[in-house]
Amino acid sequence: MSLITNVMDHSLDDGYAEAAARKKADGLAGLPRTLRAKLGLAAGLVLAALVVTVGAAQARVAAPVVAKEREELIDRIEGETSAADKLEESVDELRVDVDARQREALSKSGDGDRSDVVGVLSGAVAVDGPGVKLVVNDAEDVGTDGDGQPRGTSGFSDTGRVRDRDMQRTVNGLWESGAEAISINGQRLTALSAIRAAGDAILVDNRPLVPPYTVLAVGDGERLSSRFQDSADGLYLHALQENYGIRTALSVADDLELPAAPSVIIRTAQPITEKGTS
Known part of the structure; x- marks a missing residue:
């Protein structure tokens, strides 16, 4: 149970x-x-x-x-x-005023002609006159030469693109050939101007330029043209044209107008004092 x-x-x-x-x-x-x-x-x-x-x-x-x-x-x-534009306009007005006062002061001292020459050579004043016009442009087929070999094999740049050192040699050759004033794409060069590269862009005084590069050089046009073409730098530019397709065109001009440099740095030389002298 x-x-x-x-x-x-x-x-x-x-x-x-x-x-x-x-x-x-x-x-x-x-x-x-x-x-x-x-x-x-x-x-x-x-x-x-x-x-x-x-x-x-x-x-x-x-x-x-x-x-x-x-x-x-x-x-x-x-x-x-807008503020930067106004400041730039003010700088231009002040530059004109300073130039006028400088000419007035030098004219009173009887040294006006020397002031004009210094202003032209330093890039402080705009100039016009005869000279040469040189246009430098990249190759149409940028990259390699006809044999497919880069420019670097001959010590040049690695492509058919115009480089900063090409423009450096071009400008130096024009100076040595007798140019009195030079500008690149409207940018006036001075004794302190720098031509450098930033990637594929060419900078003149830190301002980027784009091809084609138009170089204006004031001077004795016929003489300047012939001397530049016979110079080492002129032959260098011709080699770039023949071997790598870089396009160049040089012509004599009767009247060129070059602007003043946007800023001119004034430096004063100081005499060196020898040690041991009183």
């Missing part, structure tokens, strides 16, 4: 009851694996959608602020550009 009574009182095995309680406590652990995966994917999609929605809302809120900042930046750029 005790066995029957026990079966009636405990119809479910204790082990099954414990397992069922544990699964109930675990919650989702009791679900099938595929169902758990689907629920996890759904939760991830909901989270991603929430992040995108929040991001879009924030962008929509920030859009007017970004637009306002952009307009303010544009206004600042335009304002600074």
Whole structure:
């Protein structure tokens, strides 16, 4: 009777009851694996959608602020550009005034002619007169020479593009041939001018120039042209044209106009005092 009574009182095995309680406590652990995966994917999609929605809302809120900042930046750029233009105009006016006062002072001292010569040679004043016009341009097929070999194999630049050292030699050759004043693309050269490179661009006094490079040189046109073509630098330029396709055109001009240099640095020489002298 005790066995029957026990079966009636405990119809479910204790082990099954414990397992069922544990699964109930675990919650989702009791679900099938595929169902758990689907629920996890759904939760991830909901989270991603929430992040995108929040991001879009924030962008929509920030859009007017970004637009306002952009307009303010544009206004600042335009304002600074206008201020720089006014300063440049003021500098030009002051330069004209200084030149006038300098000529007046030198004329009173009887040294006006010397002042004009110094102004021309230093680039401080605009000049006009006869001379030569030299146009230097990159090769039409920039990259390699006719044999597919780079310029570097002969000690030149590595392509058919005009380089800063090419322009340096061109300008030096014109000076040595008797040029009195030189400009490149309207940029007046002085004794302190620097021709350098920044990547593929050529800088003259830190101002970038683009090809073709038009070199104007004031002087005795016929003599200047012949002397330059016979000089080492003129032959160098001719070699670039013959071997690497760099285009050049030299002509004599009756009237050239060269502007003054935008800024002229004045330096004063000081005598050297020998040691041991009083």
